[in-house]
Structure formats: structure tokens, C-alpha cells
Amino acid sequence: MVSEALKAFFEYWALRGRLKAPPPLPPRAPKSAQTFVPYIYSQSDLRLLLDAVPRCQRVSSCVMSGATFRTLLLFLYGTGMRLGEALRLRLMDVDLRVGLVTIRGTKFYKSRLVPLGRDVRKLLQQYLEMPARQNQHYRPLFQTKRCYPIRLQVVDKSFSRLRRIAGIARHEKSSYQPRLHDLRHSFAVHRVTAWYRQNKDVQRLLPALSTYLGHVDLSATQRYLTMTPELLEQANRRFEQYVCGGADEK
Numbered sequence: 001m002v003s004e005a006l007k008a009f010f011e012y013w014a015l016r017g018r019l020k021a022p023p024p025l026p027p028r029a030p031k032s033a034q035t036f037v038p039y040i041y042s043q044s045d046l047r048l049l050l051d052a053v054p055r056c057q058r059v060s061s062c063v064m065s066g067a068t069f070r071t072l073l074l075f076l077y078g079t080g081m082r083l084g085e086a087l088r089l090r091l092m093d094v095d096l097r098v099g100l101v102t103i104r105g106t107k108f109y110k111s112r113l114v115p116l117g118r119d120v121r122k123l124l125q126q127y128l129e130m131p132a133r134q135n136q137h138y139r140p141l142f143q144t145k146r147c148y149p150i151r152l153q154v155v156d157k158s159f160s161r162l163r164r165i166a167g168i169a170r171h172e173k174s175s176y177q178p179r180l181h182d183l184r185h186s187f188a189v190h191r192v193t194a195w196y197r198q199n200k201d202v203q204r205l206l207p208a209l210s211t212y213l214g215h216v217d218l219s220a221t222q223r224y225l226t227m228t229p230e231l232l233e234q235a236n237r238r239f240e241q242y243v244c245g246g247a248d249e250k
Contacts, residue, residue, distance in 0.1 A: 038185040039178035040228055041077075045168050046186075049073060052166040056158060063144040063154060069162075071127045072142050072155065073183070078120040080187035080213055083180055087150055092137040096121050096128075103214070112214055156180060188213060188224045193231055 041049075050070060057066040064072075076086060085103050093102045099116040116124070128135055134147040142150050159180040163169070168178055191209060195202050202225070210221040225231060 036176060039182040040189050041186040048166040048168060049162060052162055055165050056162040064150060065145055067130060068142055069158060071123060074123055076183045077187055079114055080184050083155060084152055087142060087152060089141040091135055091139050091141060094141055096125055189227050192224050
């Protein structure tokens with residue numbers, strides 16, 4: 001901002017003949033490198049979280065039932081949605097017959113369609129059949145015990161408690177502990193890893209994953225390719241096969 005203002009100031013006086021040429025501007029400060037790395041939950045981590053839900057929801061002041069919290073966790077991991085997107089869903093946004101969810105007014109003010117896998121559809125169907133729910137089309141998909149919308153802060157607080165009960169934490173010295181939003185990153189990393197294992201064309205599939213996640217550009221999705229040692233190993237193996245003209249298939 002300061003450099004741009006100085007540039008405009010010097011150009012103004014240069015155009016009026018008061019300066020022969022604008023003087024050189026001071027170099028811009030280098031951008032600080034991003035050091036934050038999302039936590040990628042393993043399958044055992046996810047089981048620990050789900051097993052700890054009953055103990056977490058014993059708090060009398062908790063407005064979410066254990067079934068709601070468990071369904072929400074599985075839904076976030078199974079779809080890669082942002083928490084805010086999931087909490088804003090209404091029953092009219094979910095079509096279990098065709099397995100499709102409409103996300104309206106996303107982070108970047110665009111709507112998108114998210115197809116649901118068979119397991120997620122079954123999970124939601126069981127959740128909607130639970131007693132004491134109100135399933136009018138304008139009602140929220142995820143409801144409090146009194147059938148009201150769930151606030152984002154409530155879920156974040158519950159997840160922090162859940163993570164501590166489950167004993168999941170970063171082992172290195174870090175001020176950032178695993179977050180609920182990291183379920184979204186875990187979904188993406190596990191999806192790409194599965195594609196590598198299935199010998200799929202990952203580069204061709206990345207744009208589809210980018211659209212599915214609601215990213216504004218492909219670079220936000222490409223970073224998942226190097227986020228875990230397993231993905232790096234899979235990518236290196238694929239590169240070796242390409243260089244050597246194809247490895248022996250088993």
C-alpha cells in the first residue's frame with residue numbers, strides 16, 4: 001500500500017515537470033512463507049473420535065445430541081464440506097432419492113451441487129428417521145435437541161472437548177492442534193490417495209475434486225498432492241512408472 005502511494009505521488013510530479021524521473025522505490029518486504037500444515041486424520045484417529053462421542057456429549061449443557069454430533073462428523077468427513085456449509089443446510093437442500101445436496105451461498109458466494117455416496121446417504125436417512133426430529137423442508141438438516149439450528153461456535157467447542165477426550169494431538173511442538181476443519185483436508189487427501197492406489201489419472205481428476213470442494217482455483221487443490229508422506233510415495237512411484245515406460249503390473 002505504501003509503495004503504491006509513493007509511486008502515484010512521484011508520477012504525479014514527474015508528469016508536471018517537477019521531477020525528471022520517479023526515483024526508485026524501496027523493495028517490497030518478502031512474503032512470509034506459510035508454515036501451517038493441516039492435520040490429516042488417520043482412520044484410527046477417526047475411530048477414536050467417534051468412540052469418544054458418547055463421553056463428550058454427557059455434558060448437560062450440550063445442545064447437540066450424541067447422534068447429531070456423530071452424524072455431523074461423518075457427514076463432514078464423507079463429503080469434505082465446510083462446517084458452515086453443513087450447518088446452513090435445510091431439509092429442502094437434501095435429495096436422498098438421487099443422492100444430491102445443494103449448497104447455497106458458499107464461502108465465495110457461489111452455489112454448487114454435491115453428490116452423496118451410498119454410505120453418506122444411508123447415514124442421513126437413519127438420522128432423519130430418529131424420533132423427536134422436525135423434518136419440515138425449511139428446517140435445518142442438523143438440529144439441536146430442541147430442533148433449532150446449531151451455531152458454529154457450539155460445534156467447535158464440542159469438537160475441542162471431543163479431541164481431548166479421544167487423546168488426539170500433534171506430537172511435535174506446535175501451537176496448532178487438530179481442528180474440525182481438518183476433516184475436510186483429510187477427506188481430500190484420502191480421496192487422492194485412493195485414486196493413486198487405484199491407478200487413476202490423478203491430474204485429470206483434480207479439477208473435478210476442486211469443483212466438488214468449491215475451490216476457486218486448482219492450486220488450492222493441488223497442494224493436497226504433497227501433504228502426507230504416503231501421497232509423496234504414491235506420486236514418486238507413479239513418476240517412476242512414467243519415466244521407465246510403465247512398471248510391471250501386479
